[in-house]
Amino acid sequence: MACGNITVLLNGSIVNAFNRKSMFGSVELDSLNPQRVNYVNIKVVTNLEGPHIESCSQGSIIELIQILWTRGFRWTCTESDLTLVILQCIQDLNQPGCQMLANSLLQQKDLTST
Incomplete structure (x- = not known):
């Protein structure tokens, strides 16, 4: 039932920040309707002192972006908000x-x- 702009917060200090088998990846993401959601805002946050493993252009977050793009969502991805x-x-x-x-x-x- 999400609508408007939604934000997804992912931990860039771990491997597989986006996990297709997580609750978000396997249930919530598949339930999002691109006609009701204006933008999916991905925010990648790392621990202050690192490690910096994943980003908008690296790691599992690329898979999330590909899924969003394929399903017709508009999205943004930012790091170090x-x-x-x-x-x-x-x-x-x-x-x-x-x-x-x-x-x-x-x-x-x-x-x-x-």
Whole structure:
């Protein structure tokens, strides 16, 4: 019954981020109706310190994109979504990637406030 824009969140730090035998891959994906769903937004998130195994152009996510394309869905695929990275950083601000992100955001804030 999904309609409109839907988002699929996949873990790019594991092999087979998209698994055709998972609940999503075997039940939910087959039940999606391309006439009711405008876009399938794939978001690939990796652990902050890696490993970076799968991406929009690598690994099992290519299989998901092929299925979507074959069934007539419009889709997008993004990696390292800023909102999701920030959510990961909230859990551990001491991660090196989080420190770099915080510094970058502070620099942007300083540039816009002057």
